[in-house]
Amino acid sequence: MNYILAIALLLSVSTAQLKTLQSSLDPSSISQLLAFYQLYPETEQGQKALSDAWKLMGQTNSAAIDFPQLDLQPLISLVNRQPLDQAPNxxxxxxxxxxxxxxxxxxxxxxxxxxxxxxxxxxxxxxxxxxxxxxxxxxxxxxxxxxxxxxxxxxxxxxxxxxxxxxxxxxxxxxxxxxxxxxxxxxxxxxxxxxxxxxxxxxxxxxxxxxxxxxxxxxxxxxxxxxxxxxxxxxxxxxxxxxxxxxxxxxxxxxxxxxxxxxxxxxxxxxxxxxxxxTLKEVVGLAFINQAAVCWHRENYVEAVHLYEQALTYMPDDDLLKMFLGYNYLFTHQTAKGKDYLSQIAGKPMEGAVCAETIPQDYLDGKVDIEGIKAVFMSVDETRSSIEKKQIRLGKVLKRYPKFRDGWLHYAVTFLQLGRHEGGIEALEKYHALDPTNATIEYYLAQLKIMRFRPKDAWQHLHLAENITAAQNHYPDCLKQLRQSLRSIWPISE
Structure with missing residues (x-):
């Protein structure tokens, strides 16, 4: 761009050509008008472009600042620069x-x-x-x-x-x-x-x-x-x-x-x-939460705690943040603090949620340990080996803690990711046997049993999901769509 501008400056431009160039500018583009002024500052057209740019910026008197003494190129390139270009100093x-x-x-x-x-x-x-x-x-x-x-x-x-x-x-x-x-x-x-x-x-x-x-x-x-x-x-x-x-x-x-x-x-x-x-103040906290999530993913729990604590300054009453901070306190051997935060939210649905998160209550009730919580949050990539690795780890946890509800959910997910639907159904049924009050689990079971052509069982799980959500005056579209699909393959009288 600078090379082209330098060539343009060397060219002799007539008044008619200047008027043609001026007419091609976007009259609402501050950067174009300033760029034109920088090329032709001594011309009538250049001065007009400067005046127009000044007005677009909400100013009425361009004489207030001595523009010719100021290098405008950094200002122009600041807006016009391409992604990853170095910002002008x-x-x-x-x-x-x-x-x-x-x-x-x-x-x-x-x-x-x-x-x-x-x-x-x-x-x-x-x-x-x-x-x-x-x-x-x-x-x-x-x-x-x-x-x-x-x-x-x-x-x-x-x-x-x-x-x-x-x-x-x-x-x-x-x-x-x-x-x-x-x-x-x-x-x-x-x-x-x-x-x-x-x-x-x-x-x-x-x-x-x-x-x-x-x-x-x-x-x-x-x-x-x-x-x-x-x-x-x-x-x-x-x-x-x-x-x-x-x-x-x-x-x-x-x-x-x-x-x-x-x-x-x-x-x-x-x-x-x-x-x-x-609120805007909570948005500041959310930025810290996103940053903390990366540290958690990398198992840098100490830094995650530090970032979650900073977020807490801006959102002290946020239950999701308390849960995340509580887990990471546990991971950094600050057990008393971790239990304190988890006890504040255990059994309490998050803002706008139907059902409560189950891990806090299961941990406090001794139905899972810290390593079991880590296993649930173990990340996987798109490879089969990483999914199988998580599945094996969760399987070991569930042998020691067979009443760990979220353990069964995430264990089921690994089967579904591997295309083994029957294994997923078995794991979700374990969850259902422990706790039949989670609408999401009942919805998954209904969907999977339709796929395995077990519509009678699917109806039972759908009815449970509908009753759970209706009790909260919530009638999600996905349940309505599932009902329509199920009616088409196995109509029942109601």
Missing amino acids: LSAESLDLIDHISSHLHNRKLKGFYVWKKQDLFDLSSDEIDLARALLLYQFEDALSVRRYEATLDLMALQINARLKPSSTDEEKVRALNDFIFLEMRYRFPPHSIWSDDVDIYTFLPAVMDSRKGVCLGVSILYLSLAQRLNLPLEIITPPGHIYVRYKDKINIETTARGIHVPSKMYLGINTKTLHER
């Missing part, structure tokens, strides 16, 4: 300029924007948190690095704002955000083979911005950081193992699928009856 003067022209952005009204010490974040309410600042303070020790990434966010917000009108509705802001992030900047969900072992990398805001790739939490954080600058109120929703953002219970923004609207019912399941809404 913005000077303090450039950062001051961007801060000046961004002073009208809404996040400047937040107390969190003026916080530079992590400990000062704790006293802020969720409505006062500047999400990007909070997360970047944990990423960098020096303020200059924080300011450089915030400058990029500011320029992105200014560009989005340039395509909006003062009268634009929040819905129009959502569309403009989607167009910019997913179409113009082309942010994408990374391939599974890349992110599965390094989910934390694609959660961190700087890495997401540099690579233009992010998992659900990473891109949602970017989206929320820009929304705060545009005064766009969004809700944060966390179905199990996922996160997306929503506008006033009307527009769901699925950040792993280019911002499309996915109906809320698609996020519900047999064990998920309602969706959990989070």
Whole structure:
């Protein structure tokens, strides 16, 4: 790009040609207008481009700053650079300029924007948190690095704002955000083979911005950081193992699928009856949870505990976090602490869930030990050998602890992954015999027994699943669909 610009500067360009070039610019693109000005600063057309860019950035007087004395190329390339290109090293003067022209952005009204010490974040309410600042303070020790990434966010917000009108509705802001992030900047969900072992990398805001790739939490954080600058109120929703953002219970923004609207019912399941809404402060905690999950996966339990404890500062009442922290306390031989956290949630369904997690209660009742819990969370890859290794490990655990419910569930999963459905059914029936109150287990058994053409048994398990969920006023679509399928092969009178 620099080579082409250098050649263009050497060429003699007539006034007519300049007008033609000017007419080809996107009049709503700040970067194009500034690039044109940098090429032809002494011309009438160049000055007009500068004035137009200045107006798009919400300013009225371009004489307020002496642009000719400032190298605009770092600012232009900051937005135009390609994924994984090295970020331009913005000077303090450039950062001051961007801060000046961004002073009208809404996040400047937040107390969190003026916080530079992590400990000062704790006293802020969720409505006062500047999400990007909070997360970047944990990423960098020096303020200059924080300011450089915030400058990029500011320029992105200014560009989005340039395509909006003062009268634009929040819905129009959502569309403009989607167009910019997913179409113009082309942010994408990374391939599974890349992110599965390094989910934390694609959660961190700087890495997401540099690579233009992010998992659900990473891109949602970017989206929320820009929304705060545009005064766009969004809700944060966390179905199990996922996160997306929503506008006033009307527009769901699925950040792993280019911002499309996915109906809320698609996020519900047999064990998920309602969706959990989070605060911005909890989003900071969720970033630590994602990072801790990687440490847990790598069996670095000490670091996982440290990260979960940091998350607890931002979400002290979260039962899922208490469960994860409780397990990792056990793994680091802090048994009393582990039992304390698990006892707080044992037998208690998570937010929006139908049934409670069973491992905490089984551990407290002596139905499994720490090694058994580790076996359940043992990760597998796509190879048969890794699945068989986990199956063998779980089998040994179940010989010692035959009443370990989640042990039987995960043991069943290994059989199903290996294509051995009968083994899966036997393991799930062991669970059912221990506890017939888990709707998910009954649903799996119904499905598997249809596949093995045992419809009478399938009806029994379906009725159990329906009764369990109906008692919570929850009528999941998957059970309705299963009922229709079962009726077509084995109708019964009811």
